[in-house]
Structure formats: structure tokens, C-alpha cells
Amino acid sequence: MQYENSLSQNYSTMVSQLKVVHEGKELNLSQISKYMNHSDRKIRKQYNALYDKAWLSIAKDLDELFDKLVKVRHEIALKTGFNNHTEYCFHKHGRTSYGRQELLVFSNNVESFISPLVNEMYKTQEKNFGHEIFSYDENFFVNKIDLNTDKDLISSFKKIFQSLSPQTHVFYEELVDREMYDVGLRDGKLMGAYSNYMPLFSMPYIFESYNGSFGAINTFAHECGHGLNSFMHRGDVFLNKASSDVYESHSMSMEFFVWPYINNIINEEQIPYYKYNKLRNALSFICYGTAIDQFQTMVYDKPEMTPEERLSLWKNLENRFLPWRKYESDGFNYQGRRWQQQIHVMRWPFYYIDYVLAQVCALQFWLKDEKCHETAWEKYIMFIKNSGGMSFLELVNSAQLKSPFNKESIIEISTSVKNYLDTVLNEVI
Template identity: 35%
Template structure:
């Protein structure tokens, strides 16, 4: 089977694609039931091929944002993606308008039709130019971070390589590293404010053009939130405040005592133990080799999956100049190939990426049988159940990476996941405020962020950093710029993943893995609450579900004595 380097990329001919799709859409209007299915499947195949080419281009561009060819292709997709989206919307409209709904609904998954209905609500030719502007603004933001080079310890390096220094046992080192990062963002303050201000205005204009009261409502439809609305999310945020924030403050107090510090400043938060955090042993290549062993032993399915990933070179995990920051997993339908993108930096985060992104990749590998590209992945909050739960299912193999520091890793991994919940909710709450009040000035947005930050993350003491104190931490959160409203999803999924951790690790439930496999196999053919039900989990929106799992986690962490750590 082809390796990723052998995957063929060819820019689609828009005019030819348009001609083919429009002809089939016209035929749909007069087709009998049998021909309707054939035409719908042909349209789906065209959609899949376009989707695959765009993803291959995007991956190669993100691996090297300085590559001239893929820079030009990125510009092409920024301009033409909304035009292809118009064609796909017409395809959805044709399928939904067909009189042969009964036969179509036995051919395509139920969620396909829900997605199609939302697409008709969130797209119109009238917003194509606005979408193109949005894409270009996002590319500007991503290029700023991908091409960033900072100097630290007399060495020039990309931002991700500062990672290990944030966790240095030497307080002066981590403060200095944090200042270098902060100075970088401060140097880009005016430009980042301008980019985000333009994004808010563009997205609000799109929403108004489509008849939405605000971009929040449009954003929920774009995220395909079939099972819940903003009122349910607001109630969930309150639950985080009452059930989770008290536990995080207890954990931070314990952290300060372990470190022997009277005050935890913001640059102290990444270091959890006086002798240093758990660090994976070995080179990046050795870590990947251990990862192969781990997945071979976890299950026959994961063993086969990881062998495919390695043999086909479907991972790019080393940080290097010109590489886009962050990590992600995508799926190339034409090759039935998941792809993992990451930036290893020598911290325990490398293992979290290996398990988290592999959770996504394993899910789409299991659901590659699904022909509709929009249904291979489920909606985002469901996607993250697979990734975050995989982080916990691989706990029994963490000794391969951390050896004598394994217990330390367990404590950090679980406590960090708890501490993430309020931050994840903060990002979501901030975006609601921003898009409910698009008239805010850049300064008002910063003030809003800092107000909410004090509410959800009161442990953040920026006494030594005036730039962060005025409310600029969110500059580094790429989702806020590139994927609005994609963040509460992580927290909803984390609550579900905690339940898998409890079932598999605490209760030793022999059915836990099979329940996990079942939701991987269905991909995006079910909605979020349907997936939770299939996995035999409690909904994060269900009253009491947060309290129960937090009590279990609190008990587990309390039983780990600091002397052991």
C-alpha cells in the first residue's frame, strides 16, 4: 500500500467538477428511485475525492508552511473551498428535495441528512466572499505561529521547542522561557488584534446574511450540535464552576506545597514536582517504537492499526522550523488513511499526543467502511471521546515510556485533565461573550477574557507579566481564531473519558474496551447522545454526572501520597 509521500495530489479542476456535479443534480430532479441512488452515490464519490485532495494539500502545507508549491495550493483552497462548498450544498439540496426519500434514507446514514439540513442553513452563495476572507485571515494567524522563531539560551528555535523549559525545576528558567513566549505574542499584539477583530466582524456578517440573530446560533449549526443548545451548555458551565473548580483549587494548593512555594505564579503551573515532571525516556524514534509495542499488546485491532500507520508513514510528529504548531488527526478517504500531525518537544505531552491523536486515528480506521466523508468522523464532542479515552486505555503501558516515573505520570495526567475542564469552559464562555457582543473593541475582549479567567481559573497569578494580566493569554489558543466554538467539545468528551477510566482502571469492567470499540466502529453515523448511550456512559448534561466522577477522581488522587511522587 502507498506511503503518504506517494499519495497523489492533483488540484481539482473546479469548472469540470462543477459541470459534473450540476449535471447529476439536475438528473436527480427527474430520476426514478434506482437512478436516484446511483446519482447520489456518484455525487458522494465526487465529494469524497475533492475532500481528499484538500486534506492532502492541507497536511503537506502544515508540515512545511514555507513550501512554495503547497503555499500556492493553500491559497487556492482558501479561495475555492467556499466555491466547492456551494456545489456540495447544491448536492445536499438535491438529495433532500428528492421525492425518493425512503430509498435514500436506507442508503445514507441518518446523520448525513442532519448534516445536509444544517449545511443548507449555514451556507449561501451570498457569503462566499466572506468565507474566502475568513480563510485568508486564519492563514495569516497560522503563518505567524508557524514561522515564529524565538531566541532562548543563545539558540533560535520554533515556539513548540520552548515546551521543556516551561517545566524546568529551575524557577528562573521556566520564568525566562515563559517571558520569551510572552514577548513574542506582545510583539504581535496589534496584528493579532486586527486579525481577530476582522474575523469576528466577518463571521457576524455571515450570520446576519443567513438570517441568524448572531454568530453563536450559526456556530452551533456549523458544529452540528444536534442534541444540545446554548442553554444546556450554559447550565453545564455552571456545573463546572460548582463541581470542578473547587477540586482544581485543592490540587493547585497541594502543588504549591509540594514545590515549597508560598505563591504559584502562572509560570509555576506547568511544573508539578520539585524534582521535575515525568519525562518520557528515549528519542522520538524510540518513543514511536514503544508506541507500536503498546498498541500491539492492547488489542489485535490496535496492533493492526498502528502497523499500518508506521508502514505507510502516516505520522509526522517531530517539531521543526516552518512546521505549523499544534497537533491534529485527519482522514484521507481516497486512501482510507488516517494521518497524525504533531510537534514532539520532549515532555510528557509527546505521549499524550501519541495516545490522543492515535485515538482519533484508530476511530476513523475502524469506521473507514463509511462511504460518506462527512460521516467518517462523528461530531467534534464525540470525536474527542475516542481520543481522550484512548489516553486512559493505554495507562497499563505507560511504564514503557516513564519507567520509575510512571506513578508520577498517572497523577499528572489525571490531575491535568481535571484542571483542563475549567479552562476549556473558559474558552467557550469567552467566545459566547465575543460573538454575542461583536461590537466589543479589542481592549474590551481582553478585559472580558481576564474577567472570565479569574472566574474559572483563579489560580492564574500574572503578577510578573503585565501583558498576560491585561487578558491576552487567548492569543495562543488557535481554536479561537481558526475553529470558533470548537472547545467545549473537549470538556464534554473529557467527562465521558473519565467514565471510561473509572470503568476500565478502577472498576476493572471487562466490557469497557468492547464498549469503546463499539463507538469507534459507528463513526459519525450516530449523534453525540446516541454515542454516549451506545458506550453505556452518563451524559455530561445529566444532573449529578459531574459530581459522581469528580468524587471518584478526588479519592484516587488523594490516595497517592506526595512522598511517593
């Protein structure tokens, strides 16, 4: 296991050191990503190409690294009495209320109901734009609105959480007063974001590289959802006893609960774009995350796969679950390498499906919040309080949500999101 940890940490080190020179300036990935959703199509195309170039410089190294990881993980699974790493990770992640068969049913429902719906949305976008939509266009509906803000993250969210609830107000005040965060953007800083509970201080600590993008705003809300849970459970001996699908439901639901107060950090004229972007991305994320989970399952079922076979496998899964996805050039992602940019595949295998299941729950909380905020928030807080004492599906049922494994829940959220987006479409085109 030490060897596996060493290999997976090598991935983070390699990625944190990625840089490209542009117009005489050396840029890291966070600095590049800020412009990858620029309102000017030429600029975002240019910065997406830079991002692709940076990753392409380590493509073969990633092939070799992942090949070693697959083999050592398979060996660990066999030595601990499991048939493969998939079974091992189900046990490791504490999944007691569903198994591999339920996830197969879920993936089939996503492929049947959500992927076609999102594909139709992108066809509409192509019609509105009058040209093909490539991967760097996916977050855009017009070429006018910048999906960025210049407002301060920490102070803006102070207003948001003061307004949201007494629980978030108390949590965030202490977080800020004790400076339990690191959101600055600087050279050499690790990519990604997290919220870790620190027992010595009885507080969560939030880490992010904030670049002012809509995505970064969403990420901070996400990590604060994790932080609120650990804050409410501090001192609880069962703090770390919930499964990761439960924890991700806390955080992904918070991304929607901040919506009524998002004008504290996003300008009013940008808000329809933020919401449209967030909701459509929520559906496309379910498709992408399901593809990631299926990819890992197939890879660890056949650990003898060659690097080339894995790239081909990913291309096939993209065609199934993300049929709208188009790459303009023969670069990193075109080669079937998009999964190599997903840190969870390299460092935390089989964790990613937890985000997907949580997204289904979060969208249901959003629907409840649209109808009655007080009721939705009450259910959410009870969901947090009961975490650690119930399984994922028991918590889902206690919050009066529908199981993600039911076809009806997939149809309901996809239809509801589409109907909502149709009503605001004229505002964003």
C-alpha cells in the same frame, strides 16, 4: 468565507514564524515549550518568560486580526439566516442533542463543582512548595522530576498498541509500515497536531511536533484515538458524519486507555507523576475549556466589543473558572490574552467545547477501565463503531456513560479524580 479563511490562516502563519533569541540561539515555540515544564523552577520560569516574550511581539496584531474575524463571522451568520455566529456554529458542528441552554447549565456546574476542587488542589501544592504557585508552576508537584522522555515515540507506541488490543495493533502496524505520520521537530513547521483521513490511501495521517514532553506523549495518544476511528471506518460513507464532540471522545479516551502500557515510553519512577499530572490537568482543562466557550459566546453575542473589552472579559472568566491562575509579570497572559494562544478560537470557533464534553466522557471511560478493562474497551469500541449513526448523547447512553449535562456526572468525575489523586499524593510530593 474565503476572506475568513484567509484571515484565520494568517494566524497560523504568524505563530509558526515566532522566534526568540536565547543565549545566541534562535528558538521557535516548540523548542521553547520543551523547557517550560523543566524540573528546575528557574529554568522553567525563564523559558515561560521567553514564550511570553515571543507572543507579546504580535499582541497588537492579534487584536486587529481577531477583530476582523469577529466582524466577518457575524456578517456570515446574518447572511445565512442566523442571529449570531454562535447559532451558526451550532448548526455547522451538527449539534442536535443539546443547545445553548444545556451548555449554560454545564458551565454553571463546572464553576460550582470542579473549579473550587481544582483551586483547593493548588492551595495544597502551595503549602507543599512553601511559595506561591504561578502559571509556570501548575504542572509541578515537586522540583525533582523532569516531565520529559528521551525514548523514541514511534517505536515505543508500537509496543503500547500491540499490548492494548487487536484493533490498535492492526491499526498502528499499518500506520507505521506505510509511514503515515510526521512527528519530527523542525524550524518553520506548523504548531499543533492533527489526524486527517486520506481517502486516496485509505489511511489516517498523523501530524505532530514531538519534543519529548509528557504533553507531547499525551497528544500522540490523542491523535491515534482519532486515527483508530477513521481506520475502523475506512470505506464507510458515514465516516465524516459524526459530530466533533463524538470524534473528540474517541481521542481523549485513548489518552487514558494507553495508561497500563505507558511504561514503554515513560520510566517507571515517572509514571505516578504522569498520571497525577494528567488527571489534575483533565479537571483544570474542563475549567479552562468552559471559559473558552463562554468567552466565545459572549464575544459573538456582542461583536461590537473593542479589543480592550475582550481582554477584560477574559480576565473575568479566568477569575471565575480558573481562580488559582496567577501570572508573575505584566506580560502577554497577564494582560488577558491567554485565549489568543488558543488556535481554535482563531481558526475553528466553538469547536473547543467539544474537547470539554469529550473529557467528561473520557474520565468516565477511565473509571470503567479502572474497574474492568475488557468491559471498558468493549464499550469504547462500540462507541466508535456506532459513530456517525447516533447523536452525541445517544452514543453516551449506548456506552452506559452519564450525560455531561447532568450535575451528577460532574460531581462523580470530580470526586472520583480527587479521591484517586489523594491516594497517590504521597508518591508525588
